[in-house]
Amino acid sequence: MKRSYLRLLGDVLRLSWRHYPGATGALLAVKAASAGTTPALALALGAAIDGIIRGGRTSAVAGATVAALVFGVTVYLKDLSRNLDAMLVDRLGALHLRRDVETRLAGLAGLGHLERTDLLDRVTLLRGFGWRMSASLWTAVIAVFVGLRLILLLIVLGTAVTPWLLPLVVFAAAPIYFERRGQRTTFQAELDTAEAYRLQRELFNLATGPAGGKEIRVCGAGDQLAERQRAAWSEAMAARFRARVKAAAGNLAGWALFTFGLGAGLALVVYRAARGEGTIGDLVLAVTVAATLRDALQDALFGVSEAMAGRTLADPYQWLQEYAQTADRPGTLPAPATLREGIVLDRVSFAYPGSDRRAVDEVSCRLPAGSVVAVVGEYGSGKSTLVKLLTKFYQPDEGRIEVDGTDLADVDTARWRAGSSAAFQDFGRFHVRFRDAIGLGDLPRLHDDARVAAAVQAADADGFAERLPDGLDTQLGRAYGGVELSEGQWQKTALARASMRTEPVLFVLDEPTASLDAPSEHAIFERYLARARRLAGRTGAITVVVSHRFSTVAGADHILVLDQGRLVEQGTHARLLAADGRYARLYAIQADAYAEA
Numbered sequence: 001m002k003r004s005y006l007r008l009l010g011d012v013l014r015l016s017w018r019h020y021p022g023a024t025g026a027l028l029a030v031k032a033a034s035a036g037t038t039p040a041l042a043l044a045l046g047a048a049i050d051g052i053i054r055g056g057r058t059s060a061v062a063g064a065t066v067a068a069l070v071f072g073v074t075v076y077l078k079d080l081s082r083n084l085d086a087m088l089v090d091r092l093g094a095l096h097l098r099r100d101v102e103t104r105l106a107g108l109a110g111l112g113h114l115e116r117t118d119l120l121d122r123v124t125l126l127r128g129f130g131w132r133m134s135a136s137l138w139t140a141v142i143a144v145f146v147g148l149r150l151i152l153l154l155i156v157l158g159t160a161v162t163p164w165l166l167p168l169v170v171f172a173a174a175p176i177y178f179e180r181r182g183q184r185t186t187f188q189a190e191l192d193t194a195e196a197y198r199l200q201r202e203l204f205n206l207a208t209g210p211a212g213g214k215e216i217r218v219c220g221a222g223d224q225l226a227e228r229q230r231a232a233w234s235e236a237m238a239a240r241f242r243a244r245v246k247a248a249a250g251n252l253a254g255w256a257l258f259t260f261g262l263g264a265g266l267a268l269v270v271y272r273a274a275r276g277e278g279t280i281g282d283l284v285l286a287v288t289v290a291a292t293l294r295d296a297l298q299d300a301l302f303g304v305s306e307a308m309a310g311r312t313l314a315d316p317y318q319w320l321q322e323y324a325q326t327a328d329r330p331g332t333l334p335a336p337a338t339l340r341e342g343i344v345l346d347r348v349s350f351a352y353p354g355s356d357r358r359a360v361d362e363v364s365c366r367l368p369a370g371s372v373v374a375v376v377g378e379y380g381s382g383k384s385t386l387v388k389l390l391t392k393f394y395q396p397d398e399g400r401i402e403v404d405g406t407d408l409a410d411v412d413t414a415r416w417r418a419g420s421s422a423a424f425q426d427f428g429r430f431h432v433r434f435r436d437a438i439g440l441g442d443l444p445r446l447h448d449d450a451r452v453a454a455a456v457q458a459a460d461a462d463g464f465a466e467r468l469p470d471g472l473d474t475q476l477g478r479a480y481g482g483v484e485l486s487e488g489q490w491q492k493t494a495l496a497r498a499s500m501r502t503e504p505v506l507f508v509l510d511e512p513t514a515s516l517d518a519p520s521e522h523a524i525f526e527r528y529l530a531r532a533r534r535l536a537g538r539t540g541a542i543t544v545v546v547s548h549r550f551s552t553v554a555g556a557d558h559i560l561v562l563d564q565g566r567l568v569e570q571g572t573h574a575r576l577l578a579a580d581g582r583y584a585r586l587y588a589i590q591a592d593a594y595a596e597a
C-alpha cells in the first residue's frame, strides 16, 4: 500500500478515535479478540478429542466446555462487530469525512476544479469519499486482524502438530501475492478508463435527465445518445474486463498453489497419525485449522482488496489538499470599501488551462470608479472570461488587474467577493424557499425581510413573487414538492439575489436578462442603470454589464468591444457609432433586425 494511503488511514483512525473513542476502542478490541477465537476453538476441540480417546474425562469435558464457550463468544463478537462497524462507518463517513471534502471543495475560490476535465476526474472520485474512506479504514483493520488470525492458526499448526506444516505459510502467501498483482492491474485500468467512464455517465444523465430532455426529443437524438453512451461504456468496460480477466488468471494460479500445499500438509498429518507419531486430536486440530485456514485467507484477501480499493481515494484527496493550497492565491490585502479611481486592466491575457488559445488577449482598459461599463462582442469573444477575471475566479496569465492601484491578485479573494455582487448567465436554480434563494446573495441579511423584498423589487420580480402560493416562503423546485419557475422567473430570482448587497464596489451583470424579451431587458437595464448611479454615488461602484443586445447597453458610460479575446474598440455609444467600426456595424445589423421584426 502506498505510504500516503497508509497515512490517510491513520488520519481517519485518529479522527474516529477523537469523535467516537468508546465505539472505536470497542471495535478494535472486538476485532483483536476475534483473531484468537478460531485457533482457540481448534485447540479446545483437539484437547477434547484426545481426552475422550485417552479416557481423561476431566480434560475431555474441559476441552468441550471451552470449545462451546469459544463458539458462543465468536457468534456474539461477530454480531457486535457488525453493528459497531456499520454505526462507525456511517457516522464517520457522513458527518466528518464527507463534510470535510465538501467544505474543501466548496471553499476553493477558483473554478478550475469544475471546468478542467483532468481535475473533474478527481472531483468525481472524491464524491463518494466519505463513506468509502470510512469503510476502507475498517476493512483495513479487519485485514490486519484476520492476518493475525492466520498467523496464530499457522503457529498452532506448527507447534501443536508438527513444524513440517509451517511451509504452508509460503503456499498461503501465494494467493495474496497474486491478488495484489491483480489489484494493481485493475486499479491502473480504472485510472486509464476514468475519462470514458465519466463520459458514459454524463451521456446517461443527459439522455435520462430533465435538463436536455426537450431538445433531445425534438432532435430525435435519444438513439444517438444511447449509442454513444454504449460506445463509451464498452470502451471503459472492455479495458476493465481485460484487466479483471488477467487478475482472475493470477488468482487462479495463487489458489492452485495454496490447494496443493494444503493437500500435501494434510497428507503428512494423516501419515504421521498412521505411524503413531501424532494423535487423533492432532488430526482433528489440523483438519479444523485447515478448514478455517481457507476462510481466514479469503477474509484476509477480501479485507486487503477492499482496503486497497480505498487507495484510489488517497490520490484525489491528497491532490485536493495540495490544490487548495496552491491553486488559489487568496491575497492578503483588504478589499476597498469604496473606489476612488477604478479598475485598470494592463495587458491582461488569459488562456483556460489545457488550451493554448487565449480567451482574453492583451486587454488594456480603464473602468473608472462610478461608471457603468458594457462589454459586448459576438459569441465566444471573451466577455464572460473577462468577468471571471474581475471576480477573481481565475488569475491572468499575463498582465495585471489593478483596483485603485493595488494588484487584484494581492487583494483577499473572500473580501473582494464580499464587496461584489454578480448575476451570471449560467445562474443557479436553488431548490430552497424563495426567500432563501434570494437572501443568500447577502448571507448576513438572509432573514432581513425588508432587504429581500427590496431585492425582489429591484429585479422586477415582485409581479410573479406576489403570485407564489406561499409568498416569500414558497418552496422552489418540483422535486421537493415546490413550485417550478419559468426560465425568466429563475433569471429574475438570480437578479434579485445579486441585488441583495446594497454597497458593492463591483456589480456584475453577465447577460442577466438573456431569457427575457427585449423590452423587459431594456426596462431592467434602465432600472439597474439608475441603481448603478446610486451605488456610484455611495461607493464609487463599477457596474459591468455583459450583453449581446447592443441597443440595451447604449446608455452605458463606457463600452468595450471584444473580438476573439481582443479589445478591438472602446468608448461611448455615440463615439463608437461615429467611429463607424465594428460596433457601429453590429449595432446597425441588430437595429435592422429589430426594425424588420
Ligand SMILES: Nc1ncnc2c1ncn2[C@@H]1O[C@H](COP(=O)(O)OP(=O)(O)OP(=O)(O)O)[C@@H](O)[C@H]1O
Pocket (backbone or CB within 6 Å): 115, 352, 353, 355, 359, 377, 378, 379, 380, 381, 382, 383, 384, 385, 386, 425
Ligand atoms: N471553462 C472553459 N474551458 C476552456 N475554454 C473555455 C472555457 N470557458 C470558455 N472557454 C473558451 O474561451 C473563449 C471565450 O469564452 P467566453 O465564455 O468568455 O465568451 P463569451 O464572449 O462570454 O461568449 P458568450 O457570449 O457565448 O457567453 C471561447 O473560445 C470559449 O470556448
